[in-house]
Amino acid sequence: MTKTHKDWLDLNVDNIEPMDLSTVQKVHLKQTILKKTTKKRMPKWVRHIAAAAIIGISTVTTINFAFPTLASQIPFMKNIISYFDNTGTMFENFGNYATEIGQVQTSNGISMMIESAVYDGTSVTISYALETDIDLGIHPFIGGDFMDFKGSVGSGGGSRLEKVSDTKYAGYANLTPHFNKEAPDEIEISWKPQSFINMTTNAEVKGEWAFQFSVSKLTGAIQLVNEVVTNYDVTAKFKTLVKNDMTTVIHYEYAVKSDLLKEWPFISIHFDELRDNLGNLYTVSGNGAFSKDDGISYQTSATVQAIDPAATSLTFVPEIYFSLGSGKGMEIKEMDPVTINLE
Template sequence: MTKSYKDWLSLDIENIEPLELSSQQKAKLKQRVFKQTVKKRVPKWVRHLSAAAIIGIGTVTTVATAFPTLASQIPFMKNIASYFNNKDTMFENFDSYATEIGQVQTSNGISMMIENAVFDGTSLTISFALESDTELSPHPFFQGNFIDVKGSVAMGGGSRLEKISDNKYVGLANVTPYFDKEAPEEVEVSWTPQAFYVNTDKIVKGDWAFHFKVSKLAGELQLINETVTNYDVTARFTALEKNDMSTIIHFEYEVDPELLKKWPEVTVQFDELQDNAGNKYTVHGNGARSLDNGISYKSSATIQSIHSSAKSITFVPVIYFSLGSGKGMEIKEMDPVTLPIK
């Protein structure tokens, strides 16, 4: 096996120009993916996480070879999250709190490198990179198995993978595992992608298999009880889970069963909020889980760590009424919600 990892050593990341997304690419990133993981005592759950695995037709496969120590020799592997920090402040403290993974595997001309991972108690974020002998699409998609967390009863997630130079790509993957009980203090992670898309008609198959453990970030839980009801939908905000890197907003929402006769899929989420000092935060939705066919859901959303001087945060929940499968949708805003910060 011959790999040009020396090319990574000479890569000048300071002079890499970010690529602008086309309208079509932005739409793909915003695409909502419905996914169900089948395990013992399977619950129904949904959604709202960007681009996940896509099914396609394969080519020749070769056996992967692992080089766990190679990542430490590649300076580029040490700052993947900082590339995305230019576009999303959520990741500005990622490297400070991440667990170093440092695993590299090569198969069929593609080296996949897992750099770091963070588990905040709700979602798991992983930084990774690709080097390919074959030019892939500017935003390659995975085919096959996405990330799995041992002990979870359901899972949803997606990834962002972007080209930064010839045949080199950086990515962040995010998943939300659901557990029957409280989240464990340490999660055991498996990731076994089976192929990457060259274009819509061609993929490169391979054999990559990563296994690692990530400890949960220490934090504190603030219980809250704020409720808003509009358009036969009730949203109840129950807790703020705070750690040094992020803040997770836990909430539930219920839908009038009569409303589901007209709109079989109803979702509540919010994209931006601000604190009482005027600081704005981008929101990352963590999906939602329903055990009663869409009448009630448990959900959460993550923002960067709230400024220490903040006394409250305010946002506007948005209801998405959908007929499903692109058949039609309506969007309505709920009343603003203000949550106290202690």
């Protein structure tokens, strides 16, 4: 049974003892976006096996914010992002910029907590956790609609949830909502998981968890880029850099000739790392792609951690993934290197 707000307020906080904290889940959209699922780096062809096209329509609804249960009343998880190996990634400084959410809900023996979130103006990263005596396996899968962003027309990304003790699971989600107009300064999020599934046994625990919260955009600066590269009948245009204290987001778009789609129905462009002129190497996290014309053109972005302020340029090599569909065949071809001079 889901606890009411009164149940939580009547808890004797002094009798609640903090416990130690410590999955792979893929967000199933029209095209699957594959994310890093283990601390060991996956082969690039696995990470990009599907074309990163996200085409969806979300119903625009008004979110009525419920009285939140403060996580400080039930502190079974803290600093969740630290349970993952984030050195050198965009999550490295997550705790310094995250907005505390602190909502907890319990249903059918599973307590779920949304700890904190960061919105960099492009993507939203959320740390969350579970506490339960039910065995959900090593990497539980979350059933039902994943997450809704008010005003968005679709979203892409992924989540990672893994067991860290006998009764606790740590997780984070990184998703990019797509809007028909400029992204809002504050984003409103609704998340209603319907079940948790043990991927080993297929056992499913259904329940009612419903979270509603908002996160304000980190302040930052926009730099116009307009670097264009064309290879193999595919053109990529790198348009802007959005820089803040936590991340740097490269916004770009690409287009393919329609005849090429007859041979390769799924085409996407990715780059896994970039290097600045000082020799620093940055790991890139793709944010999914959005198409309004059945794959002829896409809008997309990629995120890295904040760039060294002393750097004056970034260089990377985009790669084109020509795919027949998952498991049906694929080719990868490098494009010409791209250098962006930093302001």
